[in-house]
Amino acid sequence: GAVVSQHPSRVICKSGTSVKIECRSLDFQATTMFWYRQFPKQSLMLMATSNEGSKATYEQGVEKDKFLINHASLTLSTLTVTSAHPEDSSFYICSARSGGRAGNTIYFGEGSWLTVV
């Protein structure tokens, strides 16, 4: 099946610093990638939709300047949490939509645990 890789899987950063999370589709091209946030025992919260070569579309309530999303190629999207604070600590998950041979399906990365201290 299609594979989406997310890196790093765990990161600890100091309050006020920025941290970047990468999401790569390893065996298919993804014109659309999605970023989610998930709190313990809760469902996925869509943060933004990232389209290759264009600006990301953010969900209501998500700060664009805090969560910078770049989708520079058909296989890579990045989420940068800027000036991180402890309340940004969470599990962040990316997904990529496949097309073509793999069908129109969303495949998820393994997730990234962010802890801001």
Next chain:
Amino acid sequence: EDQVTQSPEALRLQEGESSSLNCSYTVSGLRGLFWYRQDPGKGPEFLFTLYSAGEEKEKERLKATLTKKESFLHITAPKPEDSATYLCAVQGYGQNFVFGPGTRLSVLP
């Protein structure tokens, strides 16, 4: 507006006790209905895509079925390793993917 609900919110089964999870949806033209399994602290794992009413798909102890209003994920003779949260999502002609809240399944040995 496309919507997805899942029931029950949580389900506890004894090993070997078969059951079904429900995903009810309203969507403006269904392009696909998707089932995922999510283990704690991990990203969701793709299980099935269903495209039209009447379609069924199977994988090991899991079988997904689809009608015009809902989908069922049947679990036959579950094992403790089937414990996870099962997520349902739909994609309408608007192309947005809408996820349900999930069903937390616990299978006790």
